[in-house]
Amino acid sequence: MRLWGLGQGDVEAERLDLPVLYARALGVPVVFVNQVGPLLPVGGILGHLMDPGIWRLRGQSRIVDSDGAVLAQLGEDEGVITADAVLDPARKHHDAPPSFGGCLQPGPWAGRHIIIPLDIAAGRLSYTISGERRRKAHATAERTEGLQHVSADGR
Secondary structure, rough: EEEEEEHHHHHHHHHHOOOOHHHHHHHOOEOOOOOOOOOOOOHHHHHHHHHOOOEEOOOOOOOOOOOOOOOEEEEOOOOOOOOOOOOOOOOOOOOOOOOHHHHHHOHHHHHOOOOOOHHHHHHHHHHHHHHHHHHHHHHHHHHHHHOOOOOOOOO
């Protein structure tokens, strides 16, 4: 199923490329961990458009070396992987990752320019007006108000 030009395959391709992209851009090993199984309900506009009967968490956890080489990878089952990665400060660097309108991967125009910005705006608004968030913040502040703070030097 494709959703506004975005399908499960697009998400899979992006997810598999990200650990390699970061390892190559930074010159450091990357450990990418992903869940497997059914996708629980996701909030926001995109979440409401994703049918949990079709979309699922597909695993593919990976260990990628600092040069972008995949050292170990799991499939769609749970498991454990280990690998020896190179921790060489000489490999470490910072290359700006590619940008596709603020995204790391090219994707459907409608998703990047309409749906995702609307989701971000809705999330910010929800955070701002949330009475539950305010109540929890006040309760936490009241609980910690009486605590004595000690600095690193013991004062």
